[in-house]
Amino acid sequence: MTDLGVDLRVLTPQVLGALVRRGADFAAAEDAVQEALIEALRHWPETRPDNPRAWLIRVAGRKLVDAQRSAYARERRELRVQLEPEPGPSEQDDDTLLLLSRCCHPALTPASAIALTLRAVGGLTTAQIAEAFLVPEATMAQRITRAKRTVSGERFDRAGEVGAVLRVLYLVFNEGFTGTVDLADEAIRLTRQLSAATDDPEVDGLLALMLLHHARRRARRTPSGALVPLAEQDRALWDTALIAEGVRVLQAALARDALGEYQAQAAIAALHDDAASAAETDWPQILEWYDELLRLAPSPVVALNRAVAVGEVDGPLAGLRQVEGLPEDLPRRDAVAAWLHERAGDREEAARRYARAAERATNTAERDHLTRQASRLHTGG
Amino acid sequence: MAVSAPEENIMAKYLLLKHYRGDHAIAKDDLVPMDQWTPEEVTAHIDFMRQVSAELRERGEFVDEQALSPEGTFVRYDGEGRPPVTDGPFAETKDLIAGWMVIDVDSQERAFEAAARLSSAPGPGGTPIHEWIEVRPFYGELPVVTE
Numbered sequence: 001m002t003d004l005g006v007d008l009r010v011l012t013p014q015v016l017g018a019l020v021r022r023g024a025d026f027a028a029a030e031d032a033v034q035e036a037l038i039e040a041l042r043h044w045p046e047t048r049p050d051n052p053r054a055w056l057i058r059v060a061g062r063k064l065v066d067a068q069r070s071a072y073a074r075e076r077r078e079l080r081v082q083l084e085p086e087p088g089p090s091e092q093d094d095d096t097l098l099l100l101s102r103c104c105h106p107a108l109t110p111a112s113a114i115a116l117t118l119r120a121v122g123g124l125t126t127a128q129i130a131e132a133f134l135v136p137e138a139t140m141a142q143r144i145t146r147a148k149r150t151v152s153g154e155r156f157d158r159a160g161e162v163g164a165v166l167r168v169l170y171l172v173f174n175e176g177f178t179g180t181v182d183l184a185d186e187a188i189r190l191t192r193q194l195s196a197a198t199d200d201p202e203v204d205g206l207l208a209l210m211l212l213h214h215a216r217r218r219a220r221r222t223p224s225g226a227l228v229p230l231a232e233q234d235r236a237l238w239d240t241a242l243i244a245e246g247v248r249v250l251q252a253a254l255a256r257d258a259l260g261e262y263q264a265q266a267a268i269a270a271l272h273d274d275a276a277s278a279a280e281t282d283w284p285q286i287l288e289w290y291d292e293l294l295r296l297a298p299s300p301v302v303a304l305n306r307a308v309a310v311g312e313v314d315g316p317l318a319g320l321r322q323v324e325g326l327p328e329d330l331p332r333r334d335a336v337a338a339w340l341h342e343r344a345g346d347r348e349e350a351a352r353r354y355a356r357a358a359e360r361a362t363n364t365a366e367r368d369h370l371t372r373q374a375s376r377l378h379t380g381g
Numbered sequence: 382m383a384v385s386a387p388e389e390n391i392m393a394k395y396l397l398l399k400h401y402r403g404d405h406a407i408a409k410d411d412l413v414p415m416d417q418w419t420p421e422e423v424t425a426h427i428d429f430m431r432q433v434s435a436e437l438r439e440r441g442e443f444v445d446e447q448a449l450s451p452e453g454t455f456v457r458y459d460g461e462g463r464p465p466v467t468d469g470p471f472a473e474t475k476d477l478i479a480g481w482m483v484i485d486v487d488s489q490e491r492a493f494e495a496a497a498r499l500s501s502a503p504g505p506g507g508t509p510i511h512e513w514i515e516v517r518p519f520y521g522e523l524p525v526v527t528e
Contacts, residue, residue: 038399111487175391209526
């Protein structure tokens with residue numbers, strides 16, 4: 001696509017958004033945009049339009065009308081709307097949010113919302129999305145079709161809740177890198193687009209959170225793929241440019257004095273990123289942010305994270321007292337307890353809890369890491 | 382110490398294992414072996430399995446399905462330069478894996494629902510055979526956000 005001198009993936013959601021805003025059915029508009037992109041690939045190498053976006057909207061609009069006409073011929077129904085778009089002022093910023101909030105509609109399951117977002121806004125192919133989630137292409141195609149059907153019924157000319165969109169982007173980011181498509185990169189790209197289109201400090205909070213975590217990605221695993229915990233990461237591998245940008249975005253968001261959970265999470269990430277070594281981490285300030293986060297978005301997982309900070313600030317026994325009050329089946333409760341027990345000097349209990357945590361791990365990277373921790377303690381390492 | 386952020390898992394893969402002759406092979410002791418069903422009953426059973434698979438495809442949850450040949454052999458390493466040791470074949474093992482389906486679903490509850498649907502496949506007289514299906518979660522991916 002790059003040889004056309006323009007990123008079609010950036011234009012795709014803008015064109016789709018423009019059609020949807022004009023009242024087009026979502027699924028039909030998506031098909032029309034795909035056809036317009038094929039036309040672009042065919043014609044642009046010879047004649048580049050002056051305004052690629054307007055060209056795509058015009059062609060997609062025609063395709064939509066054509067499709068509706070043939071549907072009309074088949075079903076002998078009246079054409080409801082004339083969709084040939086008129087030239088007008090740029091609405092592309094609003095359209096990005098409009099499109100994202102449609103793809104992240106609360107009626108969709110997170111998995112459906114993610115698939116639809118990556119397809120319709122991210123401009124990824126169904127095959128790429130299928131590969132990222134390790135399912136057959138036909139399965140992903142079906143998931144996307146069903147998602148489109150779900151959101152297709154209602155007209156959509158107003159943006160919905162930003163919160164639902166942020167949650168979906170966060171989940172995409174957290175999927176990380178599984179196949180040829182880097183979902184973390186993709187989530188950052190989409191969040192940047194949303195940040196440019198909206199005026200909400202939580203959007204920037206999420207963007208900062210992503211950048212500050214993404215900065216550590218090279219240090220997170222050994223070359224053979226083993227997990228490296230934050231405290232043991234080689235901080236020279238951290239991406240200082242991304243950290244600087246993340247901090248800048250976060251500070252601008254915080255200055256607007258409308259705190260939210262993503263800003264609080266980003267602040268915690270920033271404090272970790274800011275420490276030259278694990279020993280220099282500003283745990284008292286991190287603990288304050290966890291208190292804030294617990295107030296903004298109370299959950300046992302946040303409480304468990306906070307227990308780690310309590311362990312650092314007030315000692316491992318204080319941390320363990322926090323863990324004791326949390327639900328038994330909470331993921332990673334044993335891993336945190338094990339770590340605190342070891343700090344408190346109880347190696348036997350720590351080994352036992354590491355082993356139990358390994359049994360309950362939901363991914364092999366963590367399972368292997370926890371197993372190594374248990375074996376280290378058992379063998380006196 | 383790293384802990385992960387909330388709700389890291391969106392979709393999870395589950396293995397639905399079909400066993401034959403294990404402790405949980407079938408619910409009814411008196412179930413007649415399939416080769417003694419009427420041809421119509423056999424066809425109805427197979428059509429049902431195909432239907433369940435089609436439903437899972439339609440829902441966007443299908444990943445894979447395979448049936449296994451009943452005869453297997455145990456094989457192990459026997460030292461450098463020596464041929465592998467084999468044992469078997471075991472056509473009459475206590476617990477035989479007949480086949481599997483892999484699904485990608487948004488909850489364990491949904492995985493159980495799909496397994497129960499498979500287990501409702503019709504047998505003699507068109508009534509469900511209530512076969513046990515073993516449901517095993519796959520390991521997922523390590524989430525990015527870890528504190």
